[in-house]
Amino acid sequence: MLGKNSKQFGVWLDSVQATVVGRKDLDSGEFVVLGQAKNEGQGSNSNENTAHNAKQGLQQKFFKEICALMQNAEEVHVTGTGITQEQFMHFLANTAQFKNTQTKESTSQHMADEKLVQYVTAQFN
Template identity: 40%
Template sequence: MSDKKLAGLWMDTEKAIVVKNHDAQNAFKFFLCSPVKAEVQHGNSSENAGNNAERTNRAKFFKEIEHLLTNSQEVYVTGPGTVQEEFKKHLHETAQFKDLKVTLDTAQQMSEEQVLEKVKEHFNA
């Protein structure tokens, strides 16, 4: 087991399942964090208001995930669609994460246990 602080997550536009091998101080074995759910906006008065709300909610969603990745040295991100690429771009535009090694992958819906296994497999843990 590496003593590198590693994290991995499966994400789509509605939720993220985060797995990491460290808490604030120590690197030990991989564990699941509480899933992060995105706020989904319904029924806006205009398309513009809807787009603004969606951007605000996406930024908030990314910030919540980012908080769980604090101190990680390497991150593996998987899931369907293109939200992983958006998240990687968001991380690299954030000073604290600009040098973070981020590996992207694609995967369909997964259970928390499947995400845990996939991340362990990715990092050979």
């Protein structure tokens, strides 16, 4: 961990939705829910290649929406179900703004916003 004054964020995500938790005053204060993002999904496509490309494009848009809530992040704890959190961590590593961001992950079931805030607070203490 970088320390108490780093810009710390927690993200719970699956392939459909994400909740971002961060400090109220960016580098100090209590953790609060900063926002949520949704992956709208895709309609039907006539062929497999088009469907795959559409899915990838929507996932990139979803990840960018999450990143917009984490300006100047120095530490990010990513949690959720499935492999989406791993894909998100790779996205962060390949994005210039976040390439030096320290990330770690864990697996957890969906939790209420208050529980998520408590969980993220525990991860950074």
